[in-house]
Structure formats: structure tokens, C-alpha cells
Amino acid sequence: MSQLGVGAFASVLLVAVAASAVAEDASKLDPTAAPIDAKIQVSPGDSWTYDLRDDVTGDVKGSVVFEVTKAADGEIETRTTRQMSSTNAKTTTVQRFDARWRRTDNGKYVWRPHLDTSGVPDALQIGKSWSFKFEALRKGSAQTEEYAGVGKVEAWERVTLPNGAAYDAFKIDVADTQTSGSGLAGRKHENHAVMWFAPAVNRLVKMIDESRDNGKLRDATVQTLREYKPAAK
């Protein structure tokens, strides 16, 4: 087999393996139909409402709404309202993101340069992989936590949500590990997020994220888009 042949075979194998791992509610699309370097276009007034489900118990956990209050100078600022089912308590915070929806500030923490497990990489295309580092600083504390991780744009696929809506979306897999900082104390903290970004709604339509301490599951949440409302023109 020529080198080209071996490469092609390996690619086919990789695609086949990836395809077998697609969630039941997602189906592969022609990768050549994926948009090249999808732009994210948001305006003040755009809003996204997500349902949150506890992926350990399957229970409904609550909802979160992101409403754009400002989009300029490479930054998206939102009013974020979170309502928890257990207490019905509603909390509203200002959250800031870069232009690719990577969180930079949630009111409690600041991420420098940004939190990769919350948004979309630059130059989005299938097969893109990258490594990253960021630090998290808890406001009012002098201590920082440092993280390192890797990400990959796995596929272009159709994802169907619990409300019946279906979107063509990039599937993005991102994982990081805490490398230094408070609370580590010889333990390993890891985060893993699988996100589906749909250019049609300029944001994620689904995200599964989990965190682990020393390999043991600490938390797991599934976030699915319930409603997208662009600002009235």
C-alpha cells in the first residue's frame, strides 16, 4: 500500500471510529458541506435559553438564559440568568466572553486569556486540533489556578434536541487538566466538554460537560438549547 493509501486508510478508519461514537441523537453530515471558518454574529438583544440536566441522575437541574447586552471590540457581554429547579432560586450575573463565546469573566472568576471549554476555536474546521493553556483567578483572591488542555473539531453533524429542533453543527471536544493552584493538594482535577456549535444560531446548541477528581466523576451536566431569539430588527 502506498503512503497515500495508508494515509487514506487511516483517515477512513478514524472517520469510521468517530462515526460509531456519534450520539444517538446526532447523525453525520457531508463534511464538505460544513461552512468554512464560520462567523459568529451576535447583537444586543439576542438570547439563548438552555435546559440543564444532571447527567448523573438524569434529573432536570434548571435553566440558563444568555442575553447579549453588548457585542463590540471582540467581546460579548451578557446578562445571564440561572434558575435552579431544586430551590427555584434565580440568579442574574454579568458574564463576558470573547468573540468566539469563550468565557472570560463570570462575576466570580476571571479566565485569562479565556475558558476554552466554553466556546469555539478560531478558524473552525473539521479535524482542527489545538492545545491551550489558561489561568483562572477567583475574584478577591490572590491565588490563580493554571490549566492546560487540548481540543479537536471532531465532526459536522446533525444534532436533534429534546424539544425536537435539529441543527447542523460542529462537534467539538475539549479537555483540560489543572496544573497548579489552590485546591490541588496532590489531586488531579480534569474537565471535559463535548460541544455542538450551530452556525445558524451563532452559539452552542448542546454541551455535555463533566469534571473529575482523581479520575472520579465530580459532576456531569447536559445543556441543550430550548429557544433562540435573535433581537428584533
Next chain:
Amino acid sequence: MSSITRLAFAAALALSGSCAAFADDDTKPNDPNPPASVKIEVARGDRWTYEVRDDVTDELKTILDVAVTDVSDSEIDTRVRFTNASTNAESTAVQVFDPHWRLKDSGAFVYRPGLEHFGIPPDIQVGKTWSYNFELSRINPPGNFKYAGKAKVVSWERVSVRNGLAYDAFKIEFNTAATPVVNNRKFEEHIVQWYAPAANRYVKFVYESRQNGKLLESTVQTLRDYGRRE
């Protein structure tokens, strides 16, 4: 506050309920015969939600939610979520138990062989008595503390919890003391636990700690909800 006192306070806050006020309702069990053997059957997604009250003031302090994330022959792994009742602030931790719910690792503390009073003996039966020792290792800053205690399964009775729920349960009493006594401060804990086989976990947990005989901490955990993932 001494190290031991702080540890006790943290332990009580982490997983506790208060003492007193077990109204002397009808404690006659629905089934007069306790099970001859108890098998703890848990699976990923099982969860127990408790109210944690300060037994001195009766103030609701915390909602404690315990969910099983993994089960093996040697461990029950859980995610424990604490919701502050006044601020709604949430925090989570991984807690690891042995197959009989004795706490091995709370994230902040490691217990060897296990923290006796959260669990049950494998051969539980009314009248059983036993003694135990365990060592607590604090992870940060590092520290080691030794405890010794005695326990007894005192009865099989009906216990009412929250939301109108009631269970037939083993009532187990634990008396634990830090050893040796440090700085002339004697630290003791008294725990009463009601373990309900139908819920596969305790449904009520009363915790009291004393320093030199004076009440330090007193909390009551009462089950509000128990569910299994469908």
C-alpha cells in the same frame, strides 16, 4: 479553635443533622421483623436529598444531595452537592464510601479504614455491639488524627422524615472520641443514625460533638427525597 475542633465542625457541616427533637411519634415499624440480612443495592444515578438543620436553632442550613456516580466491589463513588440554604450557593465534592457506606474520602479528608458512623456493619442486627478505630488524614495542610469508638444497633423502628415519608429503619448509636486528648481538650461525638434498607442509606442522621463535655455542634440530617435513575 483547635485543629480537632475545626475538623469536627467541618465534618458536621459536611454531612450532618441535628439531635434532639425526634418527636416521639409512633415508632412502631410496619414490619415488626427486621430483615435477617441487609444488602445495600445502589447504582449510578441513585440520589438522596437531605435537609440539614442546626439542632440548636432549628435553622435550615444546607440542602445535601448525594448521587451515586460509580459502584464497584470495593467502593461507592458519589457526587455530593451542598446548597447553602440562605445564599443558594452550591459546591460539589467527590466522596468515596466503602460498600457499607463508611466514608473513605471526602475530598478534604481521608479516613482509614473508614468513617464508621456514616455506614452500617455488614451483619447488622438489633442488639449488635462493636468497637472501632479509624485515622483521619487531612490533605491540606497535612495532619493525622486518631479516633476510637463504640456502636450499638439499638432498635428496629419506624422513623418519619420529610415530605410525609416514613421508613422502617435500624437505629444505630455511635460514640466516638479523639485519642489521645490534645491540649487538655477532650473531643467527643455522639451520632444516632437510622438506616432504612428500603432506601439503601440512612434516612436520618443526628450528630452532636462536645468539647470537654460542652456542646460544640449539633445538627440533624433528614431525608427529603430518594430516587433512582430511570
